[in-house]
Amino acid sequence: MKKQILAAIIIAIALPALAQETKEIKLLAPDKTRGLPLMQALDARASARALDAKPLSDQDLADLLWAAYGVNRPDGRHTAPTAKNAQDIDLYVCLPHATYLYDPANHLLKPVIATDLRPALSAGQEFVKTAPVVLLIISDYSRFRLDDTDKARFWAGMDGGIVSQNINIFCAATGLSTVPRAYMDQTIIKQLLNLTDTQIPVLNNPVGYPRR
Numbered sequence: 001m002k003k004q005i006l007a008a009i010i011i012a013i014a015l016p017a018l019a020q021e022t023k024e025i026k027l028l029a030p031d032k033t034r035g036l037p038l039m040q041a042l043d044a045r046a047s048a049r050a051l052d053a054k055p056l057s058d059q060d061l062a063d064l065l066w067a068a069y070g071v072n073r074p075d076g077r078h079t080a081p082t083a084k085n086a087q088d089i090d091l092y093v094c095l096p097h098a099t100y101l102y103d104p105a106n107h108l109l110k111p112v113i114a115t116d117l118r119p120a121l122s123a124g125q126e127f128v129k130t131a132p133v134v135l136l137i138i139s140d141y142s143r144f145r146l147d148d149t150d151k152a153r154f155w156a157g158m159d160g161g162i163v164s165q166n167i168n169i170f171c172a173a174t175g176l177s178t179v180p181r182a183y184m185d186q187t188i189i190k191q192l193l194n195l196t197d198t199q200i201p202v203l204n205n206p207v208g209y210p211r212r
């Protein structure tokens with residue numbers, strides 16, 4: 001209950017600010033030529049938690065999002081597969097000043113809430129609070145149209161895991177640091193993002209330049 005009141009207060013403060021300060025952000029076209037060859041990227045992949053707080057460049061952010069879950073075919077399918085092609089994944093982009101939803105079809109960011117979600121994502125891991133961006137992977141399992149909820153939740157986890165691995169491999173290929181994370185405060189995140197009962201925060205990936 002305490003958490004719900006806290007979330008309601010944060011939303012009440014954040015919403016008017018959202019209208020004033022945050023607009024859609026058109027992302028740069030992805031650079032599909034960059035990065036290490038696949039086998040070298042796999043060789044380099046490792047979880048890293050020492051992230052520099054410096055913001056990602058516009059190109060790095062655009063490429064990261066396209067690699068994670070961008071549209072890569074004329075029929076609107078994505079860089080990550082989804083069970084039954086349900087396209088159940090929504091990718092939230094948590095920046096220090098606001099949280100956005102990645103719109104893969106138009107390759108842009110839509111403002112969601114003018115609040116910093118990183119404390120709710122950190123769940124006791126301090127480095128998350130200063131990561132320049134955290135990608136929050138959410139599955140809406142209603143899109144599978146399955147009667148079996150256990151199965152739908154299982155598929156949600158698998159689809160989310162694949163998007164996370166796209167992020168992991170992109171980061172390994174381009175010298176960025178990341179770690180897939182299951183820990184986060186699900187209750188507060190669901191409240192703040194106004195998620196439905198069928199939307200599950202699956203994983204999150206803080207991303208940044210390596211801290212030297």
Ligand SMILES: Cc1cc2nc3c(=O)[nH]c(=O)nc-3n(C[C@H](O)[C@H](O)[C@H](O)COP(=O)(O)O)c2cc1C
Pocket residue numbers: 045046047048049125179180181182183
């Ligand atoms: C599903 C999943 C959830 C994870 N959750 C967390 C997490 O909440 N926090 C964290 O620091 N690392 C998390 N990790 C990262 C693992 O600790 C890490 O992958 C493991 O120690 C192996 O290290 P490596 O990724 O460098 O191979 C998670 C990894 C996976 C696959």
